Each structure stands twice: as C-alpha cells, then as structure tokens.
Amino acid sequence: MGGLAMAENKSKDDPSSESQYQKGVKHLCENGIARVPNKYVLPVVERPNIQGRETNDGNSQIKLPIIDFAQLQGPERSQVLKTMAKACEEYGFFQVTNHGIPIDVINSMIDVSNRFFELPYEERAKYMITDLRAPVRYGTSFNQIKDGVFCWRDFLKLVCNSLPDILPFWPSSPVDLRQSAVTYSEKTKFLFAMLMKAVLESLGLVGDTEDDENEEEEEAFKQFQDGSQLMIINCYPPCPEPELTLGMHPHSDYGSLTLVLQDEVEGLQIRYQGDWFTVRSIPNSFVVNVGDHLEILSNGRYKSVLHRVVVNSMKSRISVASLHSLPFETVVRPASRLINESNPRLYKDTDFASFIAYLSSCDSKRKNFLESRKLTCVTENSTTN
Numbered sequence: 001m002g003g004l005a006m007a008e009n010k011s012k013d014d015p016s017s018e019s020q021y022q023k024g025v026k027h028l029c030e031n032g033i034a035r036v037p038n039k040y041v042l043p044v045v046e047r048p049n050i051q052g053r054e055t056n057d058g059n060s061q062i063k064l065p066i067i068d069f070a071q072l073q074g075p076e077r078s079q080v081l082k083t084m085a086k087a088c089e090e091y092g093f094f095q096v097t098n099h100g101i102p103i104d105v106i107n108s109m110i111d112v113s114n115r116f117f118e119l120p121y122e123e124r125a126k127y128m129i130t131d132l133r134a135p136v137r138y139g140t141s142f143n144q145i146k147d148g149v150f151c152w153r154d155f156l157k158l159v160c161n162s163l164p165d166i167l168p169f170w171p172s173s174p175v176d177l178r179q180s181a182v183t184y185s186e187k188t189k190f191l192f193a194m195l196m197k198a199v200l201e202s203l204g205l206v207g208d209t210e211d212d213e214n215e216e217e218e219e220a221f222k223q224f225q226d227g228s229q230l231m232i233i234n235c236y237p238p239c240p241e242p243e244l245t246l247g248m249h250p251h252s253d254y255g256s257l258t259l260v261l262q263d264e265v266e267g268l269q270i271r272y273q274g275d276w277f278t279v280r281s282i283p284n285s286f287v288v289n290v291g292d293h294l295e296i297l298s299n300g301r302y303k304s305v306l307h308r309v310v311v312n313s314m315k316s317r318i319s320v321a322s323l324h325s326l327p328f329e330t331v332v333r334p335a336s337r338l339i340n341e342s343n344p345r346l347y348k349d350t351d352f353a354s355f356i357a358y359l360s361s362c363d364s365k366r367k368n369f370l371e372s373r374k375l376t377c378v379t380e381n382s383t384t385n
C-alpha cells in the first residue's frame with residue numbers, strides 16, 4: 001500500500017525531521033517522550049481547560065438526555081420521541097441505553113481495537129494511505145498532510161460498504177479484527193436505522209399516514225438506510241502535557257447520525273451554551289450525535305454540534321465512531337415539509353462530492369463545512385469530520 005509523500009521540514013523539537021510525526025502519536029509515545037512536541041501544541045486560546053476563559057472549569061460533565069432504546073420500541077414511543085427531539089434541538093447529542101447489541105460484541109470491538117494499536121508500527125503502517133476514499137486507512141491527527149498543529153490521536157478508518165467486497169482490504173491482523181468489526185458494523189447499522197427512523201418521525205417526516213408527500217419522505221428514509229457507513233477507531237495515547245493539546249480539534253460530523261462507543265476513559269466534550277462539557281461514560285451505551293446532513297434536512301431545527309476530545313496523562317482511550325451518510329451521489333436539502341413562510345430555507349443543496357472537495361481543500365482548524373452550506377452565513381471556528 002502507498003506510503004506518505006512528506007515534506008522534510010526540520011523541526012526544532014527533533015533533529016531528525018517532521019516525518020516522525022507522520023508516524024502517529026502511538027509511535028511517538030513508544031519511543032518515550034516527557035514533553036509534548038511543538039507540532040501538537042495549540043495556540044493558548046485554543047487549549048483546553050484554561051482557567052478563567054470558560055465559565056465552567058472545562059471539565060464539568062453534562063447530563064445528556066438518555067434514550068432507552070427498549071422503551072423507544074415499545075408503548076412509550078411517543079414520549080421517548082419527544083425527549084429525542086428536545087435532545088437534538090438543544091444539545092445535538094443524546095445517549096442510548098438498552099440498545100440490544102450484545103455486550104460481548106461491544107467488548108470484542110474495544111478489545112480488538114486496543115490490540116490493533118498495540119501491533120508493531122510496521123504492521124499498522126501497511127494501511128497508511130493518503131487517498132480519502134480508500135476502503136481502509138490508518139493515520140494520525142485529522143488531515144496529516146494539511147494540519148498545521150497535529151491532534152493527539154491515531155485512527156483506523158474502515159469503510160463498511162459493501163462488506164463482502166471491502167473485507168479483503170481490512171487489516172488481517174489481529175486475526176479476529178475482521179470478524180469483530182463486521183459483527184459490530186452490522187449491529188450498529190441496524191441500531192442506526194432504527195434511531196434514524198425515530199429521528200425522522202420526531203420531525204414529522206415519517207409516520208403512519210399514507211399520503212403522497214409521505215411517500216416522498218419514506219423514500220428519503222430509505223436513502224438514509226441505504227447510505228454509507230464509515231467506522232473510525234480512534235486511539236488517544238496518554239499525553240505528558242494534556243493541557244497543551246487536544247485529541248481531536250473542535251469539529252462537527254458530516255452525515256446524518258454518528259454512534260460513538262467510548263471505553264471507560266472520558267474525553268469527549270461538547271459545546272453547549274458557549275462552554276465545553278465532558279460527556280459521561282455510561283457503561284454499555286452509545287453517544288449519538290446529529291451530523292451535518294441531518295441539520296440540513298431538518299432546516300436547522302436539529303443541531304450538528306461542535307465537539308472535541310481532550311486527552312489525559314494517565315490512560316490511553318479508545319473510541320469507535322460509526323458515521324452514517326447518504327449515498328455518495330445523493331443530494332441532501334431541507335425537507336419541503338419543514339419549510340414555510342416563518343421557516344425559510346436555510347441551506348444549499350449538498351452532496352458528498354462537495355464535501356470531499358471541501359475536506360481536501362484546507363487545514364482542518366480553519367474549516368467549517370456546514371457553515372459553507374448556509375444560505376445566510378454565521379461562523380464559529382470549527383472542522384467537519
């Protein structure tokens with residue numbers, strides 16, 4: 001598989017070259033470091049936990065609304081849909097418990113992910129590919145070719161469509177990775193479809209009426225169901241100076257919904273009322289967030305909210321994000337039912353090709369895809385995953 005073409009910029013941290021950072025944080029840590037190299041040091045105003053800048057201390061937890069999946073599928077559905085709607089409007093996030101995915105499927109996914117990142121660097125590096133559309137991609141930071149300041153994060157991205165064709169490209173080591181990841185991706189895809197249906201119902205876009213307009217919206221749901229799934233396994237090694245850097249810079253997710261599985265180590269933070277709050281790690285649950293597609297489809301009613309990841313000096317953290325998007329060629333636009341005189345259309349038509357073009361165009365810290373799709377522009381510094 002292709003290697004990385006890199007500029008041999010000399011760094012003042014290391015006499016060798018910038019190329020060491022291209023190998024990722026895990027590799028950097030394996031060689032033993034006591035300080036964070038400059039390559040990862042954020043400007044003061046972008047660092048986490050700055051006393052006095054946030055009204056909280058940057059470490060406060062947020063209690064996100066909990067969606068009990070078993071209740072959602074039962075007689076209390078309408079009540080749960082209201083909670084879901086409020087969560088998507090207010091936080092852009094909720095947590096799902098009682099989801100029905102067996103605990104051994106979850107544990108195996110976390111376990112095999114840990115073992116992948118513990119493989120020798122040479123084994124992991126076989127999957128270091130710069131093409132954003134590669135079916136499997138190991139890498140570091142956000143966009144390691146363009147990012148000025150790197151994130152304290154390595155990742156393995158696995159495209160999940162269509163599994164039989166794509167599976168031979170997935171890592172063959174650890175030997176159980178393919179099996180665990182396939183089972184996990186199938187289970188999360190099903191959970192996504194059920195949640196997406198509920199989200200569309202909460203917007204009044206699918207329901208039990210049989211009129212023509214609903215046929216059109218049922219078609220929209222089918223497109224979400226038939227869309228693409230990308231699994232991103234994130235690894236955040238312990239960091240000697242966590243106050244200087246971030247595991248992931250502030251960004252919103254492209255796509256409709258993201259289902260995040262985090263291990264017991266917290267680190268995910270969301271932007272809420274101008275501050276950053278840590279999402280609690282609830283055992284055997286998923287964090288679910290609204291992506292850009294859904295914000296556009298809902299004409300801004302549901303929010304694709306900025307989030308970031310902080311690191312810590314003690315523990316390595318693993319998360320598995322399952323991102324669900326519309327098919328490559330599908331155009332997403334605000335649902336006609338949600339536009340009227342008092343709710344004018346807010347977003348331009350968007351497709352995956354425009355997103356890829358945008359993603360490839362600039363440094364992740366200066367990028368904001370969703371803002372670029374707004375018909376009226378308001379900006380806050382952010383990135384789209």
Ligand SMILES: O=C(O)CCC(=O)C(=O)O
Nearest residue numbers: 232234268309319321385
């Ligand atoms: O690591 C996490 O908890 C969040 C990951 C994330 O935001 C992403 O992969 O888009």
Ligand SMILES: [Fe+2]
Nearest residue numbers: 252253307385
């Ligand atoms: Fe994200």
